[in-house]
Every structure is written in structure tokens, then in C-alpha cells.
Amino acid sequence: MGSDPLLAGHIGWVVVLIVVIKVIVAFIAMMVSVLLAIWIERKVISDMQNRIGPNRAGPFGLLQSLADGIKLFFKEDLIPERSDKFIFKLAPYLSVIPAFLTFTLVPVGGIVHIFGHTTELQVADPPIGILLLLAMSSISVYGVMLAGWSSGSKYPLIGSVRASAQMISYEAAMGLSIASVVLLTGSLSTRDMVTQQLGTFFGFIPHWNIIRLGVIPFLVFIIAITAEVNRPPFDLVEAEQELVGGFHTEYSSIRFALFYLAEYMNTITMSAIMVTMFFGGPDGPDPSFLHWLWPIVWFIVKTAVFFFIYVWFRAALPRLRYDQLMDLGWKVLIPVMLVWLLVVAAMRVSRPLGFAMVGLGIVGGLLLYRAIAVGRDRSTARELARPARAELEPPRERREDHGDS
Amino acid sequence: MAQYLPIVIMLVLGALFASGSFVASGLFAPRRPHRAKSAPYECGIVPRTELAERFPVRFYLVAMIFIIFDIEIIFLYPFAAAAGELGTFGVVEIATFALVVFIAFAYLVANGALSWGPKRGSSAPSGMGHIDLKELTALMVRGGHD
Numbered sequence: 001m002g003s004d005p006l007l008a009g010h011i012g013w014v015v016v017l018i019v020v021i022k023v024i025v026a027f028i029a030m031m032v033s034v035l036l037a038i039w040i041e042r043k044v045i046s047d048m049q050n051r052i053g054p055n056r057a058g059p060f061g062l063l064q065s066l067a068d069g070i071k072l073f074f075k076e077d078l079i080p081e082r083s084d085k086f087i088f089k090l091a092p093y094l095s096v097i098p099a100f101l102t103f104t105l106v107p108v109g110g111i112v113h114i115f116g117h118t119t120e121l122q123v124a125d126p127p128i129g130i131l132l133l134l135a136m137s138s139i140s141v142y143g144v145m146l147a148g149w150s151s152g153s154k155y156p157l158i159g160s161v162r163a164s165a166q167m168i169s170y171e172a173a174m175g176l177s178i179a180s181v182v183l184l185t186g187s188l189s190t191r192d193m194v195t196q197q198l199g200t201f202f203g204f205i206p207h208w209n210i211i212r213l214g215v216i217p218f219l220v221f222i223i224a225i226t227a228e229v230n231r232p233p234f235d236l237v238e239a240e241q242e243l244v245g246g247f248h249t250e251y252s253s254i255r256f257a258l259f260y261l262a263e264y265m266n267t268i269t270m271s272a273i274m275v276t277m278f279f280g281g282p283d284g285p286d287p288s289f290l291h292w293l294w295p296i297v298w299f300i301v302k303t304a305v306f307f308f309i310y311v312w313f314r315a316a317l318p319r320l321r322y323d324q325l326m327d328l329g330w331k332v333l334i335p336v337m338l339v340w341l342l343v344v345a346a347m348r349v350s351r352p353l354g355f356a357m358v359g360l361g362i363v364g365g366l367l368l369y370r371a372i373a374v375g376r377d378r379s380t381a382r383e384l385a386r387p388a389r390a391e392l393e394p395p396r397e398r399r400e401d402h403g404d405s
Numbered sequence: 406m407a408q409y410l411p412i413v414i415m416l417v418l419g420a421l422f423a424s425g426s427f428v429a430s431g432l433f434a435p436r437r438p439h440r441a442k443s444a445p446y447e448c449g450i451v452p453r454t455e456l457a458e459r460f461p462v463r464f465y466l467v468a469m470i471f472i473i474f475d476i477e478i479i480f481l482y483p484f485a486a487a488a489g490e491l492g493t494f495g496v497v498e499i500a501t502f503a504l505v506v507f508i509a510f511a512y513l514v515a516n517g518a519l520s521w522g523p524k525r526g527s528s529a530p531s532g533m534g535h536i537d538l539k540e541l542t543a544l545m546v547r548g549g550h551d
Contacts, residue, residue: 007407023414073426073433081443093423100419104412124411131482132412153445158460165464168471175478183485249446254430258423323521326467330519334474341481342503345488346496353496360500364507371515379517
């Protein structure tokens with residue numbers, strides 16, 4: 001079970017001080033990395049599109065996101081008259097606080113000794129571990145949903161309804177993929193996940209979960225969290241051509257900034273969680289000097305690689321259509337991940353049971369394939385029957401006035 | 406419970422940061438209210454109708470189907486955390502459970518509960534034919550002040 005040795009014993013004021021320092025350092029690191037991430041995203045995308053990108057504020061435009069953030073403080077804060085004022089003001093909190101809390105789970109480095117205490121280089125290591133991630137991602141759905149609903153405007157409403165349907169759909173796939181990692185670890189703690197992945201196969205292949213689990217859970221996870229944090233190509237929430245700005249259309253000034261902040265924080269945290277779960281977290285080659293530093297370096301490098309992949313997705317992939325999005329989530333990711341999880345569970349017990357499960361999975365897949373075909377036929381038949389039914393029934397009176405008269 | 410102390414501190418810090426930003430914004434931001442600013446955004450058109458509170462029932466369906474899967478996942482987590490001790494019994498048990506949920510899922514899919522988009526092979530709905538484009542354009546140009 002996960003537990004930080006720092007908090008296991010008596011909690012004196014030194015311990016509290018260390019905890020506060022850890023939290024504040026993590027907070028500042030989070031803010032700085034968001035500012036950098038926005039800059040990197042804009043720079044990389046502009047490079048990929050043959051543009052220059054931000055280059056005025058600071059060297060190479062590095063301070064551009066800071067300048068934008070400060071500018072937003074000086075912008076008028078509008079609350080639409082038809083909105084539900086309390087919920088409208090509450091929604092940014094529900095979006096940004098879970099983003100902060102999720103990051104506390106990530107193991108950033110190894111174990112260090114400080115002021116005569118031993119502590120793990122991660123903000124918190126509760127026994128429920130990764131369940132906190134699931135809880136927080138569910139709460140951030142509320143942030144998005146309530147933001148759109150309380151705006152009292154049509155585009156945010158549609159955007160938020162879409163967003164919440166999309167987020168809960170992919171949450172199921174994400175949960176199954178995390179369950180496979182939990183299965184292998186035998187614990188929910190993120191620290192245990194990382195320590196389990198230390199070591200190598202045959203001396204050179206790293207003992208990481210991506211290899212131990214097969215690549216499928218990782219692929220499902222990266223797709224699911226891309227949809228979960230509403231990044232392109234799954235950013236139907238803010239499909240500009242259809243929905244203006246999506247759920248935060250009515251938000252301005254600092255409220256908008258908080259949503260933006262939460263989005264980038266979630267992206268970075270999810271990259272970090274992915275590194276933790278499938279790529280050994282802070283695991284990596286360790287030269288024999290500066291022992292405490294190398295894990296942190298490896299962690300940051302791996303996380304940065306995944307953040308870059310997100311940006312690359314955004315530059316390279318076109319946005320999905322909504323039905324394609326839902327089909328991918330429900331009819332591909334969830335069944336595949338469910339079968340894979342059962343196969344992994346069975347293979348750990350015995351080989352024959354494992355192969356029996358593979359057979360069961362194939363039968364299930366064929367059944368589902370047939371079910372999808374039947375479902376498509378039925379809804380097509382319903383659609384075709386509609387004009388015929390309309391001819392049989394007398395037409396309803398069409399209202400001649402238009403709206404307000 | 407001491408393990409949750411950092412999370413509580415982070416919660417407080419995050420809430421302080423968010424509310425502090427609002428206070429700062431309230432101090433720095435200008436306040437020049439105007440009726441057009443507080444109207445709902447409709448791409449520059451003056452809103453004339455009440456907000457449509459209705460959206461397709463499919464979204465509710467997705468929410469309900471999600472609950473089925475969420476419950477399955479909730480049951481999977483204790484199994485996953487204790488799979489080592491449970492052995493063959495646990496695997497058979499969880500496979501049976503997954504099978505039951507899977508059959509329900511296959512039934513839903515076969516009923517078209519999760520079919521969204523454009524139906525294949527269907528023609529465009531016949532309700533669109535009656536709109537007179539000239540009339541519609543005239544209506545939009547007048548802006549409804551008739």
C-alpha cells in the first residue's frame with residue numbers, strides 16, 4: 001500500500017512545513033510549466049504551419065503566455081443576464097481545482113532525505129492513489145457541464161452537453177485501461193506503480209508497463225485521455241465552426257483564463273500520469289553522481305515528449321465527426337480494453353485459462369460486430385420509415401408566426 | 406488519514422489562487438456595462454427567442470449506459486487490486502460478471518442505442534423541401550422587424 005514515510009509517524013511542525021513547501025513548489029512548477037506549455041504549443045504549431053509564432057514578449061516570445069495572462073486580469077468580466085449567476089461563478093472553480101489536485105499524485109522523483117526526514121518526491125501518496133485521478137476527472141466534467149448550462153446561451157449549452165457525453169464515454173475506457181495497470185501492480189498507489197516498473201528484462205529492455213501489458217492499454221489510454229481533456233482531434237467541445245467557443249463562449253476575463261489554465265494543466269498532468277503508469281515514471285539510466293537529480297530529469301523529459309505528442313496531434317490530425325467519436329469510444333475502445341484486461345488477468349493465473357479467455361474475447365468480438373451491424377440496420381429502417389409514417393398521418397399545423405410576434 | 410494532508414493543502418491553495426484571481430480581476434478590470442455585452446452570444450444577431458432547453462435524448466441514453474459501465478469498472482478495481490490472492494476463482498468470477506455486462510451492452514448496440522450519425526442509405530428528410538429561399542433571405546435581411 002502506498003504511503004509517504006514522511007506522514008506515517010508523528011506529525012510535528014517540521015513535517016507540516018515540509019508538506020507545505022512541497023505543495024508550494026509543486027504549485028509554482030505547475031504554473032511555470034503551463035506558461036511554458038502554452039508557449040511551446042504555439043511555437044511548435046506555428047513551425048509546423050510555416051509561421052513564426054509569438055516572438056515579441058521576452059526572448060523567443062517566452063513571456064507571451066505571461067503577458068496574455070496579465071492582460072486577462074485587466075479585461076472586463078462579463079456575466080450574461082440570462083445566466084444562473086451562482087453556478088456561472090462556481091464552474092471555473094470546479095474546473096481548476098481538480099486540475100491542481102490531480103497533479104499531487106504524480107511521482108516526480110525518487111526518495112530523498114530532508115531535515116532528518118525521509119520523503120517521496122511527490123506531493124501526496126494516498127492509499128487510494130489512482131482512484132483520486134478518476135474522481136477528479138469526474139468532477140471536472142461537472143465544471144464543463146455547469147459552465148455551459150449556466151451560461152443561458154445556446155452554443156455553450158450544446159458544447160457542454162457534447163463535452164460531458166464525450167468525457168463520460170471515454171472515462172469508461174480510461175478506467176478500464178487504468179484497471180489493467182492496477183491489476184499488474186496489485187496496488188492503487190502511484191508510487192507502487194513506479195517501483196514495480198524498476199529493473200530490466202535481459203538487462204537492456206526496461207521493465208515498463210507498456211511492455212509488460214502489451215501496447216494496447218497504452219494506446220487506449222492515450223486516446224481516451226486525449227478525449228478526456230478535450231484536446232484535438234477530439235475537441236468537438238469547442239468546434240469553432242459549429243459552436244463558436246464551446247462551453248466557455250460566454251466566459252471572459254479571468255474566468256476564461258482559469259478554464260484555459262485548467263485545460264493545459266490537465267494536459268500536462270495526464271502526460272505525467274501516462275509516464276507514471278506505462279513508462280516507469282522517474283525510472284531511467286542513473287550515472288553515479290547526483291542521485292536525486294536524475295529521476296527528476298528523466299521524468300521531465302518523458303512528460304515533455306508526451307506533451308509534444310499532444311501538440312503534434314493537434315497540428316496533424318483533423319477533428320473527428322461526433323458519431324465517429326462516440327463509435328470509437330463505445331464500440332472499439334471499451335470492448336477491446338475489457339477483453340484485454342480479462343486476458344491479462346487470466347494469463348497471470350495460468351496459460352490455458354489465458355488462451356481460453358482469448359477465445360472468449362474473439363467470440364465476444366464477433367458477437368459485437370454482428371450487434372453493431374444489426375443496430376445500424378435498425379436505426380436506418382427507423383429513419384426510412386419516418387417519411388412513410390408522415391404520409392399516413394395528417395400533417396401538423398405549421399405555425400406561421402416567427403418567434404416574438 | 407495523514408496521507409491526505411498534502412491534498413487538503415493543495416485544495417486550499419488552489420481555491421485561494423482561484424478566488425485571489427477573481428479579487429484581482431475585480432480590482433483591475435474596467436466596468437462598463439452595456440445591454441449588448443450581457444446578451445447571450447449569437448454571432449452578432451440580437452437574440453429573439455428564449456433559450457432552447459432541449460437537446461437530443463441520446464445524450465441521456467449515453468449517460469445511462471455510462472452508469473452500467475461505470476458500475477462494472479467500480480467492481481473491477483477491487484478485483485484488480487486483489488487479483489494476486491484470488492487466483493483462478495477471481496478470474497472466472499470476473500469473467501462471468503463481464504460477460505453479463507457485455508450481453509447487456511451487445512443488446513443496447515443491436516437496438517441502435519449507440520448509433521449516432523447520418524444513417525446510411527437514407528435520403529434527406531422530406532421536411533426541408535418547402536422552405537422558400539427568397540422568403541427566408543427577405544426575412545433575414547429585415548431582421549424580424551416586421
